[in-house]
Amino acid sequence: MIDVKHLTKWYSQVLAVDNISFRVEKGRIVGFLGPNGAGKSTTLKIITCFLPASSGTVTLNGLDVLSESLAVRRQIGYMPENVPLYEEMRVREYLTFRAALRDIPAKRRPAAIDRVCERCWLSSPEDMTRRRLGELSRGYKQRVGLAEVLLHNPPVLVLDEPTIGLDPAQIRAMRELIRELSGDHTVIFSSHILAEVEQTCDDIIIIAGGRLAAAGTPAELRQRVAGPSRIVAELKGAAPEDIAKGVEGLAGISAVESSQHNHWTRLDIQAGDDDPRKDIFQLAKTQNWDLRELRRATGSLEDFFVQITYEQSMRTDRAAG
Amino acid sequence: MGKTFSIARRELAGYFYSPLAYVIGALFLCVCAFKFAPPPGFISGSREWFILVPHQQASLRTLFEMMGAAMVVAAPLLTMRLLSEEFHVGTIETLMTAPVTDAQVVLGKFLGVLGFYLALLGSTLMFLVLMFIFARPDIGVVVMGYLGMILLGAAFLAVGLFASSLTRHQLLAAAAAIVILAFFSLLMSPAAAHLGEPWNQAAARLNAMNYLKSFARGLFDSRAVVFFLALTGGFLFLSIKMVESRRWR
Structure with a gap:
């Protein structure tokens, strides 16, 4: 449906998007996730034909955005x-113009406007269609923007930060609306809030510092960022050093960190691909140690996202310094 | 064509919502009215400058000349927001991502402001009514004068629209347009007077006010028509190229 290939965008001397490639399939909801200044808006502006790319191509159903x-x-329906x-x-006047x-x-036109006003809660519960746009609150402006985008029922919707500035109830309503739109529409929306993207999207594309950091379904990404497993164990019954040394001696364990918690020794264990929990339990049993906790800690998508955000800010700080 | 008119209609309606447009319109009409029918206390030494003065031949000729000069300032103030405001508020993004061409956007905006200008010019017809009551105006001067004003207005508004395509700051756009228009009017008469051959000839040819003067005398000057239409077309073309260039910068 949408093919982005080696997309690069320079704003005079500043590199905003750096060789990004991805593909969006028909009918999917794609979340464009990244910290502020990652190049999300720029990429969306190129897809919607507002800005030209410095190099690389974007095609929609085989049509080139430039030619x-x-x-x-x-x-495309685009909400900036x-x-x-x-x-x-x-x-109503604005929607008629659009x-x-x-x-x-x-x-x-009147029927189309009635349809989108109803869908975006502009005609009920309260009739806002005769209000002046300048008088509207942030949430209502957002709804007008969305209504405008849906007017011509485009196959592709591109929404740039559709929930920013909304209150929690409105955010939920917006999210539900986006979910409803999938199926007949391909939706790309950007956000810098992970939870939002994780809940709403079929696919996530994470960009940071203008580069593609990761892409896939939420489940795929979660699996990928989890990495080698980390085991947490709390044991008692011997000197902390002995416990740590004993566990470190097991097969497949690369590093052990120990700390004390009220006479219990807490171990933070880096393991390889094999799950060593069974071995740890067997060890505790043969040594006659007490065991009160033994669990596998999976890395969350959030940790991953925070990490790349942090890396980007370090890079920009260095560039600025 | 339909989209051009939709943009023009939105633009025209925008003028009727805008306080600034009313202020410019009112000032324009006040200055004209002052010249046309001065309050008795104001008629002093320079009686000839005014039009409806007792025991003096009344002619609309000088009124047209003054309206033309007023447009050097009025046109930039009317056109400054056309594109600058779109850049500033960001509505250019929704506008240019809709399936409209750059030419449709520029022409639509031009027709919108031209509509407001024609409405403004139309309201000066009240002077004409008074002329017909109190004097016997020359029909040729009236028809040609208004034709000249329409052509001059279109050209000046095109210049203003071009200036508005250059920047997101409205006041800069107005200043740029005033400078360009001053070049084609105020600057050219001293240039024609002081420069040597052949530059004084060129300066006289580039003076929009000279062309308006021949219309105001009731003459149909085809050179004037060509001059104003070329100015209009040229600056509309440049505006379209400016809007287009945004895609390449």
Whole structure:
């Protein structure tokens, strides 16, 4: 559906997107995740034909965003970050204007507007369609932006930070709406909040510092970031050094760190691919140690995300310094 | 064509929501009214400058000339927001990601401001009504004068639109447009007077006010028509190229 190949974007001297490639399949919800300034918005602006790429190509259904720009734009609904609107216009007036730009015939415009207003909670419970856009609250502006995007029922929706600035109830409603849209629509939305992307998306693309950090389904990513397993064990019954040495002697264990917690020795064990928990238990049994905890700690997606965010900030600090 | 008109209509409606447009319109009409029918206390030494003065031949000729000069400032103030505001607020992003061409955007905006200008020019017709009541105006001067004003207005608004495509700051856009328009009007009469051959000829040819003067005398000057249309077309073309260039910078 959408093919991004070796996409690179320079803003004069600043490299915003650095050789990114990915593919988005039809009907999927794709979360574009990354810390602020990672290059998310820039990538989305290139996909939606607003900015040209410095190098690399983007195609949508085989249409190139540069040479067949108008055809691509017809198939995309794009909601920019912060939803810029013409403040002096009224909601319905604005949607009518946008419907005209979107090639919706004059006769079908009122019905299309009614449909999207209802879907984006603009006509009920409270009728906002006659309000001026400048008077609307952040949440309502966001809804108008989304209503506009849905007007011409495009196969591809590109939403840049659709939940930023919304309150928790609105965030949940927006998330549900995005979920509902999958199936007939391919949705790409960006966010810097992991939980949001993890809950809503079929696929996650993580970018940081302009580079692709990871891509896959949430489950795949979780598995990948978990890495070699880490075992936590708490034992008692011998000197801490002896316990640590005993465990370290087991097969497949690469490193052990021990600490004291009220007479219990807590071990932080780095293991290889094999799960050594059974061996640790057997060891405790033969040595007659007490065992009160033995568990496998999996790395969370959050740890991974925090880590790449941290790495990016270190890089930018170094570049700035 | 439909999308061009949709953009034009939105733009035109925007002027009627904008306080600034009313202020510019009101000032323009006030200055015209002052010249046309001065309050009695103001008629002193320079009686000829005013139009509706007792015991003096009344002609709309000088009114058109003054309206043309006023447009050097009024046109940039009307056009400054056309593209600058889109850049500043970010609505350019939604506009340019819709299936519209750069030319449709520029032409739509141009037609929108031209519509507001024609409405403004239309309201000066009240002076004409007064002329018909109190005097016997020359029909040729009236028709050609208004034709000249329409052509000059279109050209000046195109210049203003071009200036607005250069920057996201409205005041910079207005300043740039005033400089360009001053070049084609105020600057050219001293240049024509002081420069030697053949530059003084060129300066006289580049002076928009000279062309307006011939219209205001009731003459149809095809050179003037070509001059104003070329200015309009040229600056609209440059505006389209500026909007396009955003994709390559």
